[in-house]
Amino acid sequence: MNSRVSTFFKLAVLLGLAGFPFFGSVFYTEVLAKILILAIFAMSLDLLVGFTGLVSFGHAAYFGIAAYMAVLLAPQSEAASLWIILPLAVLCAGIAAFVIGIFVLRTKGIYFIMVTLAFSQMAYFIFHDTKLGGGSDGIYLDYRPDATIAGFTPFDFNQTSHLYFFVLAALVAVYVFLTLLLRSPFGRVLVGIRSNEHRMLSLGYATFRYKLAAFTIAGALAGLAGFLYAVLFGFVTPEYLSWHKSGDVLLMVILGGMGNLAGAVAGAFVLTGLQEVFADWTKHWQLLMGGVIVLAVLFMPGGLAALPGRIVARLRKGENNG
Amino acid sequence: MDFTTFLIQLLNAVQYGLLLFLVASGLTLVFGIMGIINLAHGSFYMLGAYMAFVLTSMTGNLLLTILIGIPLALAFGAALEALLFTHLYKRNHLDQVLLTYGLILIFEELRSLTVGDDVHGVPVPEMFSMSIPLSDTLSYPVYRLVISAVCLLLALGLYLLIQRTRLGMMIRAGSHDRDMVQALGININGLYRTVFAIGVALAALAGMLAAPISSVYPGMGGGVLIISFVIVVIGGIGSVWGALVAALVIGFADTFGKVFMPDMAGLTVYLVMALVLLWRPEGIFRKG
Numbered sequence: 001m002n003s004r005v006s007t008f009f010k011l012a013v014l015l016g017l018a019g020f021p022f023f024g025s026v027f028y029t030e031v032l033a034k035i036l037i038l039a040i041f042a043m044s045l046d047l048l049v050g051f052t053g054l055v056s057f058g059h060a061a062y063f064g065i066a067a068y069m070a071v072l073l074a075p076q077s078e079a080a081s082l083w084i085i086l087p088l089a090v091l092c093a094g095i096a097a098f099v100i101g102i103f104v105l106r107t108k109g110i111y112f113i114m115v116t117l118a119f120s121q122m123a124y125f126i127f128h129d130t131k132l133g134g135g136s137d138g139i140y141l142d143y144r145p146d147a148t149i150a151g152f153t154p155f156d157f158n159q160t161s162h163l164y165f166f167v168l169a170a171l172v173a174v175y176v177f178l179t180l181l182l183r184s185p186f187g188r189v190l191v192g193i194r195s196n197e198h199r200m201l202s203l204g205y206a207t208f209r210y211k212l213a214a215f216t217i218a219g220a221l222a223g224l225a226g227f228l229y230a231v232l233f234g235f236v237t238p239e240y241l242s243w244h245k246s247g248d249v250l251l252m253v254i255l256g257g258m259g260n261l262a263g264a265v266a267g268a269f270v271l272t273g274l275q276e277v278f279a280d281w282t283k284h285w286q287l288l289m290g291g292v293i294v295l296a297v298l299f300m301p302g303g304l305a306a307l308p309g310r311i312v313a314r315l316r317k318g319e320n321n322g
Numbered sequence: 323m324d325f326t327t328f329l330i331q332l333l334n335a336v337q338y339g340l341l342l343f344l345v346a347s348g349l350t351l352v353f354g355i356m357g358i359i360n361l362a363h364g365s366f367y368m369l370g371a372y373m374a375f376v377l378t379s380m381t382g383n384l385l386l387t388i389l390i391g392i393p394l395a396l397a398f399g400a401a402l403e404a405l406l407f408t409h410l411y412k413r414n415h416l417d418q419v420l421l422t423y424g425l426i427l428i429f430e431e432l433r434s435l436t437v438g439d440d441v442h443g444v445p446v447p448e449m450f451s452m453s454i455p456l457s458d459t460l461s462y463p464v465y466r467l468v469i470s471a472v473c474l475l476l477a478l479g480l481y482l483l484i485q486r487t488r489l490g491m492m493i494r495a496g497s498h499d500r501d502m503v504q505a506l507g508i509n510i511n512g513l514y515r516t517v518f519a520i521g522v523a524l525a526a527l528a529g530m531l532a533a534p535i536s537s538v539y540p541g542m543g544g545g546v547l548i549i550s551f552v553i554v555v556i557g558g559i560g561s562v563w564g565a566l567v568a569a570l571v572i573g574f575a576d577t578f579g580k581v582f583m584p585d586m587a588g589l590t591v592y593l594v595m596a597l598v599l600l601w602r603p604e605g606i607f608r609k610g
Contacts, residue, residue, distance in 0.1 A: 055415075106603055108603070110359070110415070110559065111603055114552070114555040114595070118552065118595045118596050118599075119596060121548070122592045122593065122596070124588075125586065125588035126589065129587065129588050129589070243548060247423055250419070284435060286428075286430060286431045287428055287431035289424075290425065290426070291428060292424075293421065293423065294406070294428070297417050297420050297421040297424070298421070301413070301417070
């Protein structure tokens, strides 16, 4: 697709999203906020899967750890300050990703997939089996964080629309941050590692450090998503760290088209959107969901991101024939 | 822990490990020979268990059920390969993950539509329902010993099949170099279909055998799937012998983890996996 058309399209979508709370109901604003948070989560994973070539099957661990921190680090009987607890939660997720990354990045390919899964399962069972975060029942966040800074309150999270705008701003910030990061020399090295790690090594790049940095950044951004998810829904359960969650976000990235940030966002929209629609429709919504996924793999290689190009190609072919 | 309790846990660990081996061996064969990551493999275990429930309630006999169930599972596996998996060989691993994840959702819902979401029990076969007394208060159910024995026999059979038969020779050759096998005039598609059907049947058989001791419940495939993948990776992908050793290691880790650290029982298996892979990043028995 033409890059100017693509930019125009993205801005139009952004404008539509920004205007939504003025027209839509509170319920749908919440649904949309959830989708936007999952889009942040999917973009963070795309940095690893799509750009660095590291298929992590345990990305929910960092999402869940930050979500738990949003509750565990907050005072029991009053709201925590957003400006303290948000960086702390993201930092915790980043540190966890850094430490786990040191171990898992020693392995490659399918083994990497399995070891990331193993570590996320360990994190899952730590929260599931111990009393740390309320065990398997999970734990409630009683007060949404307070955004007051130096006596001034720019927005109030208790209003869903304010929270929605904050999430939207975070999505844009993450998108811009990752785009700039990937354009920088650092990002070029990551893409180089995906194509040929040995060549990058022989060019003199200490690829392990680059991969570790990418893994840590992706973990921290997943943490941002997890924190916002906990604030939006007001409770955290071990399911946030489960392999189903890791699988779901991986699906969003693959379905959207790997190595394409806008594709990851589209994947989050389509997958969560379909879930909501199907679940509204029938109790057995997973049957439809599974069918859509199977058909998408068989007939839509390259994911959603490749779709506009394929449609354009089909149309051109039609023109030539006609 | 006194000796009798230890013995009971030991037998449980062996039985659990051997049962997991049945599921994992199919997974490792399909992965090693066909290069397919099949997340839906746990669903075959679930399918087997539900088959045991439905057929046993009709026939009233688990043995008869197994005799009917295995051909059904083989046919199902062959049909599934012909219909879907045959399109996946040339795709990358992520497409395979995506499609087989979709299959999990479909199988779970089909199960929910046909049998419902209740937890069911399957009676232990009459002839194996007694227990062997070990002390005044403790005894050990014969059925668990039967499971171990059946699994050991199957492991032996699998070994003979792979090492001593013409089909096994083709399977071994296929896992080394599939293009060469095809160039030698062996029908690789037929080989793949056979291997896949055997894998499905083994997983379904594991489900049928486990049904009387673990009960039959929704989502039972998911837990087994992840544990089986752990076993495949620890053992070294494609190595059936590795899967047997790894399955026993995991059986012991899980059983004794529950005895010694009940608070952190879920953790032990993954801890073992992380340690093994840090020691040997390509599994214990990775073939070169």
